Amino acid sequence: MNAIEIRNLTKNFGQKQALQGLNMTVPQGAIYGFIGENGSGKSTTEKIICGLILPSGGSVKLFDRDYKDADVRAKVGVLIEQPGCFPNYSVWNNMMLQAANLGIKNAEEEVRKVLRIVHMEGSASNKYKNCSLGMKQRIGIAFALLGNPTLLILDEPINGLDADGMRIMREVLTDVTKNGCTVVISSHILGELEKIATHYGIVRGGKMIAEMTAEELNANCRTYVALKAKDMEEAKVILERKYVRVEKDEEGYIRIYDAVKAEEVVDYLFNELHIAVTEIKTSKIGLEEYYIDLMKEGR
Ligand SMILES: Nc1ncnc2c1ncn2[C@@H]1O[C@H](COP(=O)(O)OP(=O)(O)OP(=O)(O)O)[C@@H](O)[C@H]1O
Numbered sequence: 001m002n003a004i005e006i007r008n009l010t011k012n013f014g015q016k017q018a019l020q021g022l023n024m025t026v027p028q029g030a031i032y033g034f035i036g037e038n039g040s041g042k043s044t045t046e047k048i049i050c051g052l053i054l055p056s057g058g059s060v061k062l063f064d065r066d067y068k069d070a071d072v073r074a075k076v077g078v079l080i081e082q083p084g085c086f087p088n089y090s091v092w093n094n095m096m097l098q099a100a101n102l103g104i105k106n107a108e109e110e111v112r113k114v115l116r117i118v119h120m121e122g123s124a125s126n127k128y129k130n131c132s133l134g135m136k137q138r139i140g141i142a143f144a145l146l147g148n149p150t151l152l153i154l155d156e157p158i159n160g161l162d163a164d165g166m167r168i169m170r171e172v173l174t175d176v177t178k179n180g181c182t183v184v185i186s187s188h189i190l191g192e193l194e195k196i197a198t199h200y201g202i203v204r205g206g207k208m209i210a211e212m213t214a215e216e217l218n219a220n221c222r223t224y225v226a227l228k229a230k231d232m233e234e235a236k237v238i239l240e241r242k243y244v245r246v247e248k249d250e251e252g253y254i255r256i257y258d259a260v261k262a263e264e265v266v267d268y269l270f271n272e273l274h275i276a277v278t279e280i281k282t283s284k285i286g287l288e289e290y291y292i293d294l295m296k297e298g299r
């Protein structure tokens with residue numbers, strides 16, 4: 001069963017067509033990385049899924065049921081922008097209020113549990129307004145986790161987190177999916193997303209332009225040989241004579257994308273032309289470069 005199935009979703013804000021027939025399929029148990037440029041429609045899609053705004057057209061199903069179904073709605077945890085907290089109240093009191101809003105029965109126990117999950121149990125008495133950005137992000141996740149959701153919608157939850165915060169977030173998200181929860185997470189921090197996502201959806205101009213599993217992404221990502229040589233300019237000219245796709249990268253390496261072994265390249269440069277290779281490695285393009293390439297293709 002899919003946790004989310006969206007077909008032909010449209011949303012107009014006046015003249016602005018924010019969503020233009022968007023399709024989206026999120027399998028149950030996935031950590032779905034939702035990617036796209038600023039203004040491409042990620043937050044709008046997420047707000048519709050959560051019932052915060054109404055679509056102009058199309059269908060949204062959650063766990064094979066209509067997304068407006070109250071039983072299904074109760075199982076969706078949300079973090080879109082900042083949680084609605086009272087600045088002068090403590091973290092604890094804010095959490096307790098939210099638990100009351102959601103009608104959670106064993107509120108104290110539940111609040112303690114979610115604060116522990118995000119490693120905030122030691123800061124429960126802090127006033128919300130005195131919490132750092134990273135702490136507020138964690139409180140946001142704790143809010144979303146209240147009520148044991150089976151679907152978590154997180155809009156840019158890792159902005160502003162330090163390395164430790166990122167690690168905690170990775171642990172939290174992989175833990176909740178182990179317990180059967182499905183997570184949709186939008187982020188521009190692709191390097192981090194790549195460490196946890198099992199699926200990806202890439203939007204552009206209000207449409208889904210690609211959906212794939214992490215394995216498919218991995219298979220789509222080309223391998224390359226990268227090298228540095230004594231005379232880089234000469235090496236590049238000579239490599240271009242033999243190989244089809246030779247490019248210089250941002251770190252100053254020459255990359256050869258043809259299916260070729262590193263030893264062959266060294267042999268070619270040194271044995272035939274006496275150009276000494278000073279450094280060589282075989283690598284694979286990551287999510288970030290794949291995404292940038294995909295965006296370039298459509299221009
Ligand atoms: N309430 C609104 N009124 C008018 N236009 C809106 C409204 N909300 C969103 N839009 C427009 O809809 C488009 C999609 O916005 P959305 O917030 O979904 O993008 P996004 O993919 O989340 O971008 P970002 O990466 O910057 O968060 C944008 O052009 C935006 O200006």
Ligand SMILES: [Mg+2]
Pocket residue numbers: 042043044155
């Ligand atoms: Mg957004």
